[in-house]
Amino acid sequence: MSNSASGRGALPGWWKITSFHVELEDTGECLDAYGVDPLGHIVIIDDRMMSILTSRERTDTDAAALFETMIAYSGSFRIEDDARLVIKVDAAWHPAWVGSEQVRYVNVDGDTLSITTAWQTHPKFPGRTARGVLTARRL
Numbered sequence: 001m002s003n004s005a006s007g008r009g010a011l012p013g014w015w016k017i018t019s020f021h022v023e024l025e026d027t028g029e030c031l032d033a034y035g036v037d038p039l040g041h042i043v044i045i046d047d048r049m050m051s052i053l054t055s056r057e058r059t060d061t062d063a064a065a066l067f068e069t070m071i072a073y074s075g076s077f078r079i080e081d082d083a084r085l086v087i088k089v090d091a092a093w094h095p096a097w098v099g100s101e102q103v104r105y106v107n108v109d110g111d112t113l114s115i116t117t118a119w120q121t122h123p124k125f126p127g128r129t130a131r132g133v134l135t136a137r138r139l
Helices: 063-067
Strands: 013-024 039-045 048-054 070-080 084-092 101-109 112-117 120-122 125-138
Touching: 013 048, 070 101
Parallel strands: none
Antiparallel strands: 013 039, 013 125, 039 048, 048 070, 070 084, 084 101, 101 112, 112 125, 120 125
16 A cells, blocks of 8 residues: 555545446456446544445435445454455445455555455356446545
């Protein structure tokens, strides 16, 4: 992680999410999963963090459709190997995440935060391997 000798010092703060896309491993294609200008923030204080991300285009009144255009979770975290962020989730938009450890890879470069998931089978693309790539700007 840039700008932090300990791997943790550059993370604390309030971050505005500026982009989130899903990168498909087989084609390299990058898809704006929540639109080109998503809404959301990440707040990191001490050893706790929370994140909310939604599509700006959310107008559907169907609860199931709204559920598919949002991610929100919080929990305690630890940094491993100076760039691996492991979040112990205690509240989440999806009940399967509660109690899980979500692994992300982080980099801070000045006022820009990049968070990438591991490659995994993506629920929106059955049978295909993908990873999420999020960027945020410090407020």
